[in-house]
Amino acid sequence: MPLFVDTSPPGQCIFCRLVAGDIPSARVAEDALTLAFMDLGQVTPGHVLVASKRHAATLFDLTPEEAGAVMQMAQRVAQAIGRAFDPPGVMLLQANGTVAGQTVGHFHIHVVPRHEGDGIDFTWPRQEPGPAVLDDYAGRLRAAWDSGA
Numbered sequence: 001m002p003l004f005v006d007t008s009p010p011g012q013c014i015f016c017r018l019v020a021g022d023i024p025s026a027r028v029a030e031d032a033l034t035l036a037f038m039d040l041g042q043v044t045p046g047h048v049l050v051a052s053k054r055h056a057a058t059l060f061d062l063t064p065e066e067a068g069a070v071m072q073m074a075q076r077v078a079q080a081i082g083r084a085f086d087p088p089g090v091m092l093l094q095a096n097g098t099v100a101g102q103t104v105g106h107f108h109i110h111v112v113p114r115h116e117g118d119g120i121d122f123t124w125p126r127q128e129p130g131p132a133v134l135d136d137y138a139g140r141l142r143a144a145w146d147s148g149a
Contacts, residue, residue, distance in 0.1 A: 015106035019053050028077060033069035036077050036111075043120060044113045046085040050074045051108040058096040062107055070109060077111045087113035091122070 018025045019035050026038035028048055039047045050073045056062045062070070078090045093110040095102040114120065 013055055013104075013106050015051050015104055015108065016055050019051070028080070029073065031069065031073065033066050034073040036073055039110065043110075044087070044115060044118050046081045046087070046113040048077050048081065048111045049108045050077055050111060051106060056107045057105045058102070058107055059094065060096065066107075070107070074109045074111050081111060081113050085113045087115055089114035091120075 014023070017023045018037060028036040028038065030036065030053075033053055034050055035053055036048050036050045039049050041047075050070055052062060052066045052070055054066065056066065059067065074092055078092070081087065081090060091110075091112045091114050093112065094108070112120070
């Protein structure tokens with residue numbers, strides 16, 4: 001069960017409603033393409049979401065300009081978090097699709113201050129398939145890159 005359930009009426013995106021000012025949010029910063037606001041479910045103090053202002057469900061739906069603007073805002077938010085909360089680390093988390101853990105269908109990046117012993121268990125199920133498999137994966141990606149350019 002997700003920690004956050006989008007309670008927007010059918011056909012209405014909660015982040016679009018936040019951008020429009022239809023529902024309250026603790027805004028941190030905004031520019032022409034992005035909005036940064038406090039996550040209601042603070043993983044650690046200072047946890048901020050940076051969202052595209054235009055509705056784009058996932059990374060794949062953003063324009064290159066929007067993608068750049070969101071990352072630039074995330075960097076500025078991380079710098080402000082560093083000054084305000086003095087964490088020894090900051091984590092950026094971005095999920096696309098429910099299988100990846102996306103709970104709100106509007107592109108956003110979590111900017112999360114990290115502290116030793118903060119309770120966040122973020123471990124990868126690391127696999128080392130070997131050089132031949134990695135070369136195959138890289139070749140498949142290069143082919144997809146070339147066909148999508």
